[in-house]
Amino acid sequence: MSKPDISNTTAQVKESLFKRYENLTVLSIFASFVAIVVLIQLISTGGSRFPTFISPVNIVNILQQVAVPGIVAISMTMVMVSGGIDLSVGMLASMVSIVVSLGISQWHFGVGPSIFLGVASAVVLETIMGFIISRTRIEPFIITLGGMISFQGIALLLSNSREVVMQGELNFLTINLVEGARDPVTGLILRIPPYVLAFFVIAVIGGLLLTYTKYGRRIYAVGTNPRAAFLAGIDVRNMRLSVYMIQGLLVGIGATMLLARINTGIITLGQGLEIDTIAMVVIGGTALSGGKGNIVGTLIGVFFLGSIANAMNLLRLPSEVQFLAKGLVVIIAVSAGDVSSQISEFRGLKREQAKARSVAATAKKGGA
Amino acid sequence: MDEILRLSHISKTFPGVRALQDIAFDLKRGEVHCLCGENGAGKSTLIKILSGAFQPDEGGQIFFNGEAVSLTPHTALRMGIHTIYQEHIVFNALNITENIFAGSEIVRRGLLQRREMRRQTENVLRYLKSDLTPDMRMSDLTSGQQKIVEIAKALVSKSNVIILDEPTASFSSSEIDTVLNIVKTVKEDGIGVIYISHHLDEVFEIGDRATVLRDGRRVSVHPIAGLTKTALIKDMVGRDPSTFYKRERVERGEVALEVMNVTGNGVRDVSFKVHRGEVLGFAGMVGSGRSELMEVLFGSAPLVYGEIKIDGKSVKHGSPKNAIQNKMCFITESRQTSGLFLPKTIAENVAVANMVNTREFITRPANDLLTGEKYVKILNIKAPSAHTRVVNLSGGNQQKVVLGKWFNTGGEIYIFDEPSLGIDVGSKQEIYKVMVDLLKERKAILMVSSDMPEVISMSDRVIVFKQGQIAGELTGEELTEENILTLSIGDRKE
Numbered sequence: 047m048s049k050p051d052i053s054n055t056t057a058q059v060k061e062s063l064f065k066r067y068e069n070l071t072v073l074s075i076f077a078s079f080v081a082i083v084v085l086i087q088l089i090s091t092g093g094s095r096f097p098t099f100i101s102p103v104n105i106v107n108i109l110q111q112v113a114v115p116g117i118v119a120i121s122m123t124m125v126m127v128s129g130g131i132d133l134s135v136g137m138l139a140s141m142v143s144i145v146v147s148l149g150i151s152q153w154h155f156g157v158g159p160s161i162f163l164g165v166a167s168a169v170v171l172e173t174i175m176g177f178i179i180s181r182t183r184i185e186p187f188i189i190t191l192g193g194m195i196s197f198q199g200i201a202l203l204l205s206n207s208r209e210v211v212m213q214g215e216l217n218f219l220t221i222n223l224v225e226g227a228r229d230p231v232t233g234l235i236l237r238i239p240p241y242v243l244a245f246f247v248i249a250v251i252g253g254l255l256l257t258y259t260k261y262g263r264r265i266y267a268v269g270t271n272p273r274a275a276f277l278a279g280i281d282v283r284n285m286r287l288s289v290y291m292i293q294g295l296l297v298g299i300g301a302t303m304l305l306a307r308i309n310t311g312i313i314t315l316g317q318g319l320e321i322d323t324i325a326m327v328v329i330g331g332t333a334l335s336g337g338k339g340n341i342v343g344t345l346i347g348v349f350f351l352g353s354i355a356n357a358m359n360l361l362r363l364p365s366e367v368q369f370l371a372k373g374l375v376v377i378i379a380v381s382a383g384d385v386s387s388q389i390s391e392f393r394g395l396k397r398e399q400a401k402a403r404s405v406a407a408t409a410k411k412g413g414a
Numbered sequence: 415m416d417e418i419l420r421l422s423h424i425s426k427t428f429p430g431v432r433a434l435q436d437i438a439f440d441l442k443r444g445e446v447h448c449l450c451g452e453n454g455a456g457k458s459t460l461i462k463i464l465s466g467a468f469q470p471d472e473g474g475q476i477f478f479n480g481e482a483v484s485l486t487p488h489t490a491l492r493m494g495i496h497t498i499y500q501e502h503i504v505f506n507a508l509n510i511t512e513n514i515f516a517g518s519e520i521v522r523r524g525l526l527q528r529r530e531m532r533r534q535t536e537n538v539l540r541y542l543k544s545d546l547t548p549d550m551r552m553s554d555l556t557s558g559q560q561k562i563v564e565i566a567k568a569l570v571s572k573s574n575v576i577i578l579d580e581p582t583a584s585f586s587s588s589e590i591d592t593v594l595n596i597v598k599t600v601k602e603d604g605i606g607v608i609y610i611s612h613h614l615d616e617v618f619e620i621g622d623r624a625t626v627l628r629d630g631r632r633v634s635v636h637p638i639a640g641l642t643k644t645a646l647i648k649d650m651v652g653r654d655p656s657t658f659y660k661r662e663r664v665e666r667g668e669v670a671l672e673v674m675n676v677t678g679n680g681v682r683d684v685s686f687k688v689h690r691g692e693v694l695g696f697a698g699m700v701g702s703g704r705s706e707l708m709e710v711l712f713g714s715a716p717l718v719y720g721e722i723k724i725d726g727k728s729v730k731h732g733s734p735k736n737a738i739q740n741k742m743c744f745i746t747e748s749r750q751t752s753g754l755f756l757p758k759t760i761a762e763n764v765a766v767a768n769m770v771n772t773r774e775f776i777t778r779p780a781n782d783l784l785t786g787e788k789y790v791k792i793l794n795i796k797a798p799s800a801h802t803r804v805v806n807l808s809g810g811n812q813q814k815v816v817l818g819k820w821f822n823t824g825g826e827i828y829i830f831d832e833p834s835l836g837i838d839v840g841s842k843q844e845i846y847k848v849m850v851d852l853l854k855e856r857k858a859i860l861m862v863s864s865d866m867p868e869v870i871s872m873s874d875r876v877i878v879f880k881q882g883q884i885a886g887e888l889t890g891e892e893l894t895e896e897n898i899l900t901l902s903i904g905d906r907k908e
Binding site: 263279 | 775
């Protein structure tokens with residue numbers, strides 16, 4: 047086995063551009079999506095008006111819509127890179143909104159302590175789940191499914207199945223940070239509330255944490271090969287626990303932001319949040335099996351999924367279409383990488399076959 | 415006794431390796447024919463040819479009942495050649511009947527004939543004088559009982575030949591007796607049995623003939639009657655001297671690691687010392703407890719009793735983390751499952767183990783890359799750069815990445831578990847050289863190896879393991895293949 051082995055390794059392993067930059071595939075799909083929407087808009091208006099889809103005011107609109115799912119998607123990326131998953135984030139967010147709104151409007155704890163109580167309860171509950179997940183061999187899918195159902199129960203018990211209306215005590219979280227700014231294209235007012243800023247800050251911190259810290263590199267190690275990580279001196283159990291604690295913190299923050307927008311603590315507040323965030327993360331290239339993925343990819347996934355509903359709206363398509371479109375995007379984005387590598391393998395095979403045929407043909411000629 | 419199976423001039427070549435060379439072999443009805451030989455002698459390749467998993471090179475012939483045949487997994491099964499591999503292939507959630515008929519269910523008009531299958535299972539279990547019942551769930555059985563079910567499966571599908579590959583590895587002695595009795599029953603029914611075992615006393619208890627393989631060649635065939643163990647071992651040893659490596663000797667220093675009465679993880683009461691500048695080899699059969707001992711020493715398996723001293727200081731390794739901090743390194747047997755992060759780059763792999771020794775929270779990928787490049791150069795890893803993903807490297811270069819990962823921790827005591835398993839000859843020599851370099855830097859090495867030339871030529875001393883205990887220690891002139899084999903496969907302790 048000696049000879050072929052050595053030559054094999056010196057072969058400069060040429061990876062395709064798409065493989066080397068793992069976010070390129072989804073970025074190009076997203077870019078084509080944007081291009082198509084813009085093109086349709088240009089054609090339908092005969093090119094007389096600026097395509098509203100990429101106008102600053104619309105982009106800021108999309109940002110407001112994706113900020114909260116985006117915040118949760120950051121910690122979901124960490125959980126999934128470590129090899130886990132969390133189905134409970136939606137119901138946990140609903141529960142936090144009810145805890146905070148109850149704290150403010152019925153228990154009269156004051157705004158600060160109520161927010162703290164809400165966020166702390168999210169961290170505690172996620173810690174409990176993380177503890178079970180990291181200390182047993184039970185699938186995270188099942189534990190967090192159980193968590194999702196129980197959190198729904200807690201939320202309904204706390205609120206007596208009613209909504210908790212507030213008097214705008216959290217309005218300071220929805221103020222416009224760029225008061226007076228206007229869109230140069232449409233002349234409409236631009237609004238950048240604090241939660242959009244928070245999303246950006248959290249995304250940057252999350253990205254740096256995953257790439258430039260020991261902690262982040264260890265999350266990848268645990269997700270890639272837990273056994274090897276353990277033998278390399280990494281405390282695999284506490285690493286797995288810690289990502290769920292971070293998840294709790296960010297769900298708590300996100301839910302408070304969402305509550306500020308809606309002003310009502312209600313069980314439907316976080317409905318579907320787990321589906322959206324998991325979809326965003328997998329569109330961004332994070333593998334369900336762990337060890338692969340990054341925050342930049344997740345950000346692309348966040349904007350991609352967030353802009354679909356908006357685009358459907360601008361194109362005057364019925365809103366029901368957006369679910370179909372979202373579903374297709376998930377499938378296309380996730381399978382694109384695999385399909386492209388299968389195509390290149392198939393081409394390589396064809397090339398080799400052609401080569402072998404030509405070699406055989408010349409050999410025959412020489413023999414004759 | 416008439417002949418059922420005959421092989422003549424069977425060779426098998428893998429790219430670069432001659433696994434089998436001109437093998438002749440025959441099997442008669444009602445005979446137990448044992449295959450003996452060291453690890454890597456070619457036994458597994460031979461039975462894979464018989465089960466149809468491998469096709470022999472051109473020129474070889476296989477006769478079944480006197481007719482020339484070519485064997486594929488399908489035709490082998492149709493002729494009733496049934497191979498029972500060392501690893502259990504069972505469905506744990508199903509019961510015995512369902513396991514026996516998995517893939518060959520009795521069906522009439524599209525309906526499963528449950529009662530008929532259960533009846534046949536009952537019959538065969540009674541025939542094997544087993545106290546198992548058809549409805550027992552597979553996951554509730556011991557590995558010895560599971561082996562019986564596999565043999566029962568072979569009998570139900572009307573076998574002519576049963577091949578048993580290491581059927582008793584890691585069994586208790588009463589389970590071994592049960593399996594041996596079953597083999598005797600089966601043989602009386604006129605079925606030919608090919609039996610592979612490292613335990614020579616089993617060979618002598620049930621075998622009729624023994625064929626010895628060495629380095630892919632057939633050395634001899636003996637009738638068991640009148641044969642002695644010493645004669646058999648003599649045939650198994652005597653390798654080609656060119657396979658041995660001449661190693662530079664290094665002056666022995668003070669004791670680096672002392673192990674006293676260590677018990678746990680299947681290992682009992684093990685004591686030894688390793689000096690700096692010395693390779694202490696661990697020989698023995700696969701499953702004799704050597705890797706299990708290393709796990710205990712490295713803290714990845716619990717220490718039940720005993721003491722571990724590093725440089726004279728008693729240490730307690732609660733986890734690999736402590737072990738690494740105490741300057742230990744563990745190059746595991748299976749680099750892909752427990753040593754490497756395959757989709758990650760060389761740089762990332764090299765950086766990972768040293769994280770327990772660094773205080774900084776911030777890591778700089780650029781620094782990791784520099785460290786990676788350093789080890790690519792030092793260890794002569796054949797890769798374009800430290801950015802290369804490990805999955806794209808060959809076995810030998812992957813092993814070097816594992817070494818780089820541990821060198822980067824600045825370890826003093828190195829555990830090599832099968833350091834050259836599955837790597838090419840060139841990389842093997844390079845890894846041996848690296849080991850000698852470590853000795854020159856006054857490090858200590860513990861080396862588990864089932865590769866006879868490797869363990870003899872690389873070790874200063876060799877501890878032979880058997881059934882989780884030290885069977886003996888060999889050094890200097892006594893360090894021969896024959897002595898290692900005698901210690902590791904000698905009489906079973908009762």
